Amino acid sequence: MAKPPKVLILNGPNLNMLGVRETAIYGTDTLADIERTCTRRAKELSLAVDFRQSNLEGELVTWIQEARTGADGIVINPGAYGHTSIALLDALRMADKPVVELHLSNIHRREAFRHHTYTSQAATGVICGFGAHGYVLALEAMAELISEKDRA
Numbered sequence: 001m002a003k004p005p006k007v008l009i010l011n012g013p014n015l016n017m018l019g020v021r022e023t024a025i026y027g028t029d030t031l032a033d034i035e036r037t038c039t040r041r042a043k044e045l046s047l048a049v050d051f052r053q054s055n056l057e058g059e060l061v062t063w064i065q066e067a068r069t070g071a072d073g074i075v076i077n078p079g080a081y082g083h084t085s086i087a088l089l090d091a092l093r094m095a096d097k098p099v100v101e102l103h104l105s106n107i108h109r110r111e112a113f114r115h116h117t118y119t120s121q122a123a124t125g126v127i128c129g130f131g132a133h134g135y136v137l138a139l140e141a142m143a144e145l146i147s148e149k150d151r152a
């Protein structure tokens with residue numbers, strides 16, 4: 001049987017603190033809870049997931065570069081680096097894969113400095129404001145994008 005397409009799910013800085021503080025904004029799920037939910041939904045969608053988090057911009061860049069040959073699509077919650085990082089934008093552009101950016105919170109209802117993300121310029125689509133369920137929505141969108149690509 002053919003191997004399932006692989007989706008790299010990347011999480012940026014401070015997302016390892018989910019469920020511990022700021023639960024009114026980001027919800028009560030921990031990142032480990034979200035990883036379990038993603039693994040379960042990915043299986044139903046016949047996808048494999050590689051779920052990672054880093055507080056280091058360069059490490060995220062390296063993982064995106066590796067995805068050029070190691071993954072079929074990238075889901076990324078870039079955290080605050082989405083608002084600041086041209087390096088992540090460049091890496092995502094070079095990846096040449098479907099990219100879904102997601103944010104737990106609705107960044108457009110928050111401070112003005114959160115309204116713009118560099119990374120969204122490299123994203124096929126952006127999901128925000130649905131809390132942890134956004135990861136499930138991102139995987140569902142990714143399943144569709146990968147199968148569209150396979151049909152092309």
Ligand code: CA2
Pocket residue numbers: 013014015017018019020021022026077078079080081102103104105106107114
């Ligand atoms: O809404 C999102 O998912 C964000 O990407 C989360 C980032 C924030 O900088 C973006 O503007 C929107 C922050 C993640 C920090 O997560 C924390 C979790 C618990 C306690 C403190 C921070």
